[in-house]
Amino acid sequence: MTSEQPRDPIAVPAAGLILLVGVSGSGKSTFARQHFGGTEVISSDFCRGLVANDENDQSATKDAFDVLGYIVATRLRRGLLTVVDATNVQPYARSSLVSLAKEHDVLVDAIVLDVPEHVAIERNERRPDRTFGSRVVSRQRRDLKRSLGRTKKEGFRRIHVLRGTEEIDAAQIVRERPWNDRRDLSGPFDIIGDVHGCVSELRTLLTTLGWHIQVKDGAAVGASHPDGRQAVFVGDLVDRGPDTPGVLRLVMGMVASGLRCA
Numbered sequence: 001m002t003s004e005q006p007r008d009p010i011a012v013p014a015a016g017l018i019l020l021v022g023v024s025g026s027g028k029s030t031f032a033r034q035h036f037g038g039t040e041v042i043s044s045d046f047c048r049g050l051v052a053n054d055e056n057d058q059s060a061t062k063d064a065f066d067v068l069g070y071i072v073a074t075r076l077r078r079g080l081l082t083v084v085d086a087t088n089v090q091p092y093a094r095s096s097l098v099s100l101a102k103e104h105d106v107l108v109d110a111i112v113l114d115v116p117e118h119v120a121i122e123r124n125e126r127r128p129d130r131t132f133g134s135r136v137v138s139r140q141r142r143d144l145k146r147s148l149g150r151t152k153k154e155g156f157r158r159i160h161v162l163r164g165t166e167e168i169d170a171a172q173i174v175r176e177r178p179w180n181d182r183r184d185l186s187g188p189f190d191i192i193g194d195v196h197g198c199v200s201e202l203r204t205l206l207t208t209l210g211w212h213i214q215v216k217d218g219a220a221v222g223a224s225h226p227d228g229r230q231a232v233f234v235g236d237l238v239d240r241g242p243d244t245p246g247v248l249r250l251v252m253g254m255v256a257s258g259l260r261c262a
């Protein structure tokens with residue numbers, strides 16, 4: 001028996017959209033329950049139930065997806081991680097959700113649960129709440145296979161494909177904070193505009209604000225503040241002024257020593 005290396009945890013955007021992709025019976029709802037909070041997951045079945053009192057009522061699909069889209073959009077607007085539990089095996093189903101993510105300026109990942117067809121069919125046969133036959137699963141699987149070759153072009157940041165039940169069972173999720181989410185920084189901040197190569201004026205400004213400049217061979221190579229203030233550079237550092245390399249040396253030194261500079 002060969003022992004397989006455990007795969008790296010699946011990194012998903014902490015405040016983005018995640019589409020679960022897989023045929024009926026592939027284990028999407030189970031996976032969602034295991035890895036995400038109850039209200040983070042919006043399932044098409046649940047939305048069908050909301051609008052038709054019957055999670056299997058296929059005639060309610062359009063209305064159900066309207067509701068699903070509304071909830072997803074609202075959550076994304078409010079900055080909440082949202083997981084869509086629907087088969088998502090067809091390109092048009094994915095594209096409208098990808099568009100919603102773009103409209104709300106958030107990243108979108110797909111997690112594909114790819115189980116052998118017979119596994120999904122057997123599971124569905126055991127479910128009293130699933131009335132459709134194996135042909136539906138076969139069709140969904142054909143759509144899925146076609147999709148796997150092309151989803152990269154659809155605007156996903158990452159597509160995580162879990163192949164087989166073992167890989168699905170072993171999967172771990174980590175939430176990746178977007179690089180522009182700096183709510184952990186509490187300041188106080190010194191916000192500094194255009195410097196334009198004027199290192200002497202920058203040194204004067206920092207000193208006036210109470211910063212201690214580190215000097216090496218006469219050049220400023222870093223700065224720290226005794227009260228832990230944080231510098232945020234929001235303007236141009238380079239161009240025009242007399243000493244662009246000097247400005248870069250100083251600011252890069254501040255960044256390297258862990259100060260937050262933007």
Ligand code: GDP
Nearest residue numbers: 023024025026027028029030031123127165169
């Ligand atoms: P979905 O249709 O993709 O949402 O699939 P579900 O998560 O509802 O799972 C379908 C059926 O398979 C349910 O009865 C689950 O209990 C079962 N199931 C899901 N994941 C697993 C698994 O990893 N192992 C086993 N043995 N059963 C599973």
Ligand code: MG
Nearest residue numbers: 028029045085
């Ligand atoms: Mg389900």
